[in-house]
Amino acid sequence: MDFLALYVTLKLALVTTIFLMVIAAPVAYALAYYRFAGKSFLEALIYLPMALPPTVIGFYLIIIMGPKGFIGKTWGMLTGGSLLFTFVGITIASIIYSIPFAVQPMKAAFSKLDRRLLESAYVLGLSKRKTFxxxxxxxxxxxxxxxxxxxxxxxxxxxxxxxxVGGSIPGETKVASIAIYEAVEMMNYRAAGMIALSLIPISYAFLLLINKLNERNRI
Amino acid sequence: MSINVSFKKDLKYFDLDISFSCAKKNMVVMIGPSGGGKTTIVRMLAGLEKPKEGKVVFGNEVWFDSLRHINVPPQKRRLGYVFQDYTLFPHLNLYENATFAAVDKKEVDELFELFRIGHLKKRKPDMVSGGERQRCAICQALARHPRILLLDEPFSALDAITRRGLREELKTLKGKMSFPIIYVTHDIAEALYLADELLPVVEGKIDDQWLQRMITRDPSTEVALRAAREPRLTLVY
Structure with a gap:
């Protein structure tokens, strides 16, 4: 069993989640509470990764994160290294790829909140930041x-x-889904099955948790 | 300190145009039919809505002046506002709600005793009755040491008995307060019971004829009897 791939997968998922929670919260707040020029365009742009084939996103990420791309060049100047085929690179890719899944539920939760609670906080002297x-x-x-x-x-x-964006470098960019793909390619169904099976309880447990949260919300 | 208010605002069905003042220790009761602009007036006073034109002066402090483009945000007006519906923070218990912006937490204990909700400190808002929630909302507003208290139909969602009890508690409390109080209601009996001064608001304007009509429409009503018993009342406009 490729524990290293599982480790990279969970590490990537955790880092992506932490970063996205911090990035998406203010974006969702702005989308939920403010009206500004170009809001619809920005919102559509944020949700675009949901509608595009992953290969299209991957292609453009290679362009902008490559040595001649804006992000890749800036990263190179700051660190002297490359973003492609690194853990940092796949983390950035994962953040961009998952951003709609962070913004959308947060925006829904913020929008659902009774505005009078915010007004009550303002009247009680709280700034917008403290109210947040x-x-x-x-x-x-x-x-x-x-x-x-x-x-x-x-x-x-x-x-x-x-x-x-990352290829398949063991311990660096080779995640579980890539390990499964490679194992199948090599007709090693046993190895593919082991990794696949290990992901099922993790995903199932988290989905159950979402259901519980939704039930609690409905009460 | 007293407050002087004049507002103009174009609303969906009528244009609001009103001026009034409220002296310290006085309770001005804004009375009128639902949808007449009373809540909008209170919201503009709190800084939660912007008038088209007008001026709000509290003592020597200008809170709003459309000509001078002054609009002090609600955070800096230091007022107490008890909303029509329950707006306690659902994630906090009653005590945490009341101390949310309190100047002195010890005072909250005293307020809780005064309003007889001391035993409910640890309860969340959804675990107490509507009357208890509104009592807590009043404690929350008073704990901030407001310079003016705005009460927007605070008891409208409560049953008649609870409403009457709270009305009496509020009247007792009023005697101890040194700041102006503006109370909104569409209940004439409540208005006559509580008010030092009455401000009849109909479709965004002061309409003293409306109040007279309501009282004289049925002279046998409790309202008319109370009106006759309350010669101290003055109309504020």
């Missing part, structure tokens, strides 16, 4: 948790984007 942390976040825990779980699961399942 003391009122919005604590009252959107279920939505935030659902977003985190969805991102985590989506990152575990990523394949095409990661293969294109």
């Amino acid at each position: 942390f003391r009122v919005i976040i604590p009252n959107s825990v279920s939505g935030i948790a659902a977003a985190a779980i969805l991102v985590f699961l989506h990152s575990i399942g990523a394949f095409g984007v990661l293969l294109m």
